[in-house]
Amino acid sequence: MAVVRNSLLFAAVMLVMGAGILPAEKKDPSKTGQVPDNPRVSITPRPKLGAEAAAERRGAANIRVDSTLVLINVTVTDPMNRFVTGLDKDFFRLWEDNTEQQITQFSSEDAPLSVGLVFDASGSMGSKLAKSRQAAAQFFKTANPEDEFFLIQFNDRAELMVPFTHNTEEIQNRLTFTQAKGRTALLDAVYLAISNMKKARNPRKAILILSDGGDNSSRYTESEIRNLVREADVQIYAIGLFEPVSSRGRTAEELSGPSLLNEIAEQTGGRHFPVENVNELPDVAAKIGVELRNQYVLGYAPANMNRDGKYRRVKVKVNQPRGFPQLRAYWRLGYYAPSQ
Template sequence: MLNLEKKGWQAMRPSYRSLCVFSAIFWAVAAGAFAQPPVAIAPRASTVPKNEVLPKANIRVDSNLVLIPVTVTDPLNRFVTGLDKENFKVLEDKKEQAISQFSSEDAPLSVGVIFDCSGSMGHKLEKSRLAVSQFFKTANPEDEFFLVQFSDSAELVQPFTGNLEEIQNRLTFTQSKGRTALLDAIYLGLHEMKKAKNPRKALLVISDGGDNNSRYTEPEIKNLVKEADVQIYAIGIYEAMAARGRTPEEAAGQGLLTEIAEQTGGRQYPVDNLNELPDVAAKIGVELRNQYVLGYSPLNKEHDGKYRHVVVKLVQPRGMPTLRPFWKQGYYAPAQ
């Protein structure tokens, strides 16, 4: 069960080049695109010499290298791969930084599934389970996963494992009941992620509304999210705005998940049609496999423990439509 004894969190920082620029369509979210077959991703062939060691994506206090994962999409929300280092600019506190490391390979992931089984999920549970199954189809053998379920409280029901069947078996017996301790579940997921063996980390949150039963507050969780080197993706299964019995917390759920996710470089995907759930989950899995990682040594060498704001800009390739980047918006500098 969730240990609500609050603990200090150490600030952590966010974590070859293609011959030509091309736009790879892994999933289209334009109208009607969800009818496509499920996505299955084959790992890219490594182009790194055996004796070369890539930098890890987690930044510790004794490191002066900041690594920022970046997703790039086109106007149809399709992922764009094949960009070069010269297509990116990184600014920290409004000062441009020199990009010294650049990668776009499919690295192993540590992922926590945060699964809502509160009373309002009822008829949504079956499609939510299927969504997790589709997300797992994009997994690689080196990946690891854990499962947190939440209703009145949050519970770690499956610690880190490479056996996906263990998590799916746990979900099979999930029952819908109780209220929604969403913030406590995110806290528990961030805490469990400290045990991750892979440098790239992400949480996948599947929920149908806001929080109404957590002991942790929104400001507390937002601060923890800033400090943690974890991307958060969320699938929000929302009732219609005019739906009867929709509580203020449920109405605020979309904004809450969007703010938390985008702060980490992830995204929140709203779902109105339950049949879209599995495809959206697969799309998130594909996105995690197709990110760029930009590394730089900050011009500001001060170890002052302050929050540094990061902005990623694109140098638009010729002949391409306007592209949009998504990235983790900042990190805390080391305190000593």
């Protein structure tokens, strides 16, 4: 999500999905209680990866904004966790602090990304390092040439290993020499990643966390990180490599790991994928990469124009297409309004 001001030119890159680019202006079904007839909607079980998808992208639709605009990225899935593409503006409704807002701008976006990979190198990752490296490689296969990436590794402390680069091989080569040792400073790593995002060149920003447990070595607290992610305009995705709940000998930090990662991800409009079988890692990482290529962007000018610096809660609803199973939407839960 972002707040844009002063006649900003927002280039919303439209994807060709199924039957093609969809018109954005139709009668608003939210006012009639109906959804459009014969919607050109499709479920995408395996969208194309970065290079292949980039070759099919069409020109941008330029949208000129003359007032404050709030942008919300939305992912829509079906009950089988497959991406739902081809929806247009009429299928979405949006509220800010319980007041429904008019969606004035809409796009299906595959714009350049700035992504931070946050990689757990603590001692407990020893047997999981090889598959974690493969997961990173699969994620990078979904990248487009305009994307940029950085690498943060953490054990006893968090460290920026590779600054922003377009060369994903540089990051993969660095991961080749990673050794598992020490404790887990996960919260410090999240703080460092969000701080480093201030150097991002692209407006769309995401963080991917690969970790096997909770935190036991950070200076920053969970409360501080919760507040930080609410302020940051960054989607956070997490892959939690957790032992089965029935396993013995798990520490309190490891037991709290799933809930911590899930809370951080949900707050930002990202998602948390708990994984018990390490062999699933590469496929899950690739799925996250593809998800970032299959998002909708909803833009609205808030009815509340007070520049009070307060947190505004956002809710999105998808109007159910006829004949489709129940759909689920993921979005950033809110943002801080500008202050005076």
